[in-house]
Amino acid sequence: MHRTGGIWLAAILAVILMGFLGYRVTHHVVKGPNQQYYQRTKTDRRGRIDRGIYTQSQLEKLTMITHGGRYGGNTSLDTAATQHVYQLNGHNLPNIVGPDGVLKLYTKSTFMTPEMVQDAATYWNKLAGKRIVVVVNQQYQSDEVIHDGQHDRHVLGGQTYNGQGIKFYPDNWQISALSAKNQKNWKEAALIHEIGHALGIPHLGGGLLGSNAANAGVSITDFMGPWAVGGTHTPIQNEYGVRSTAVDAAALALAGASWQKPQRLASWVLTSPTRGVTYNNGRITSTIP
Numbered sequence: 001m002h003r004t005g006g007i008w009l010a011a012i013l014a015v016i017l018m019g020f021l022g023y024r025v026t027h028h029v030v031k032g033p034n035q036q037y038y039q040r041t042k043t044d045r046r047g048r049i050d051r052g053i054y055t056q057s058q059l060e061k062l063t064m065i066t067h068g069g070r071y072g073g074n075t076s077l078d079t080a081a082t083q084h085v086y087q088l089n090g091h092n093l094p095n096i097v098g099p100d101g102v103l104k105l106y107t108k109s110t111f112m113t114p115e116m117v118q119d120a121a122t123y124w125n126k127l128a129g130k131r132i133v134v135v136v137n138q139q140y141q142s143d144e145v146i147h148d149g150q151h152d153r154h155v156l157g158g159q160t161y162n163g164q165g166i167k168f169y170p171d172n173w174q175i176s177a178l179s180a181k182n183q184k185n186w187k188e189a190a191l192i193h194e195i196g197h198a199l200g201i202p203h204l205g206g207g208l209l210g211s212n213a214a215n216a217g218v219s220i221t222d223f224m225g226p227w228a229v230g231g232t233h234t235p236i237q238n239e240y241g242v243r244s245t246a247v248d249a250a251a252l253a254l255a256g257a258s259w260q261k262p263q264r265l266a267s268w269v270l271t272s273p274t275r276g277v278t279y280n281n282g283r284i285t286s287t288i289p
């Protein structure tokens, strides 16, 4: 009697456990892991430049642009032409674009409005010359999620690559003294910047890590560098909005050639490097064909 009861109890517990595991597995497969996490698509780190996208001389021209100077560009990208690798100081550069070649973003951020997120996607698509970033309406459809959090250091936002998506830290932004236009442009620059990391672009602030400008406390016009506005030492061009530079565009061209589905992006920069896209206070203008 005692023993039989024990067996029944074990059997009932086993059924409950199986049911629970079944629910978890179904939940995981149907809904996708981003019901709990902010990154659905696995970070890709192939670190190779597809040889079918650009000729050798075009690759050399792109890396000549991204090589930059003291406070612009990234000298690690030189190896895209010499060794056909896409690396930062010898380490493969990651992206979250996924196998379809379109970065799908979902936003839960209140710091960045839905309109600003859509504008950032439009900005990248104009720069690329094709649709590479879209905003989706359901979290499970996304490659990653934009959301807000807290950070105890003076960090404004970040691309995590580790399942936490794109995070912004509203409490760390001390920009209330700036004009409404400059506040909006700075936030949009940060949004465009973090999406750039998801596309596989490293920092473009000069040197082997693209970190010269940030280390020196210098702000620049390339949005993949430390872009800032409204200060006594910030570039005067930034007062007119977030204007893409040839360095930003050439870096996108190289990143696209490194994706799981390699793409020819922003190739206009090879012939017309002075063209660009500008975001200014909710308006996007472009001189790109």
Ligand SMILES: [Zn+2]
Binding pocket: 193, 197, 203
């Ligand atoms: Zn960054």
